[in-house]
Amino acid sequence: SEGLVNLLADRERATPGSALRPVHKLAIEYGFNPAPWFTRAFVELQTGDFLDVAADRVGPGQQWEIDTQLRGQIGRFGWESQQRMEQLVLRHAGLAALRETTANWIGVLHLSPRDTVRAIWQLSRGKRAADAAVGLAAEAYRERSASLVYQHRVGLGHSTSAGWTQERSEPGDARKTELFVKLSATW
Numbered sequence: 001s002e003g004l005v006n007l008l009a010d011r012e013r014a015t016p017g018s019a020l021r022p023v024h025k026l027a028i029e030y031g032f033n034p035a036p037w038f039t040r041a042f043v044e045l046q047t048g049d050f051l052d053v054a055a056d057r058v059g060p061g062q063q064w065e066i067d068t069q070l071r072g073q074i075g076r077f078g079w080e081s082q083q084r085m086e087q088l089v090l091r092h093a094g095l096a097a098l099r100e101t102t103a104n105w106i107g108v109l110h111l112s113p114r115d116t117v118r119a120i121w122q123l124s125r126g127k128r129a130a131d132a133a134v135g136l137a138a139e140a141y142r143e144r145s146a147s148l149v150y151q152h153r154v155g156l157g158h159s160t161s162a163g164w165t166q167e168r169s170e171p172g173d174a175r176k177t178e179l180f181v182k183l184s185a186t187w
Helices: none
Strands: 002-012 021-032 038-052 057-074 077-092 095-110 115-128 139-155 158-170 174-185
Touching (some): 002 038, 021 057, 038 077
Antiparallel strands (some): 002 021, 038 057
16 A cells, blocks of 8 residues: 655746746545455545646646556456546636546456457546636537557567557547557567
8 A cells, every 4th residue: 555645836837938836736645456356546636726727827626536457367368457537627716617537448358478459448528618818718628539459479579469449539520440450579
């Protein structure tokens, strides 16, 4: 187990040449390994002053993160799973000025000592409130991606991979899909 409580006092600037602004935060972290199959649990919370770069001002906010890792066996196959989620909320005049959330999951199935299948899913979304005082328009975005990759390791530093990736982003509903084959060798 590991824990940390940190008082942070710093000065940050939004852009080169802009004013240095004082930033004070309380950060609390705690991580532990609960069981052989639950190999990691980690939680972090920061609260206090945050620099809103787009608005070039400091205001109250919170940021938190949760990260867990699992591991096990299904018959003769091994598997691993990592889940992570984090959120940042910045406030101005008592209201949420910016909210950003990210989540991802990585799953690995070990078919043999040389062969693995990896699945990855990611989501990011954000929302900014309009603020005429600093010239910011309201905006929102959402991005999602998923991929599936098979990898065969031939030897130390040599591998072959084949996979599929799909990405979507809003607004605009832009989509991108790719199929790939990768040969990798290091000496």
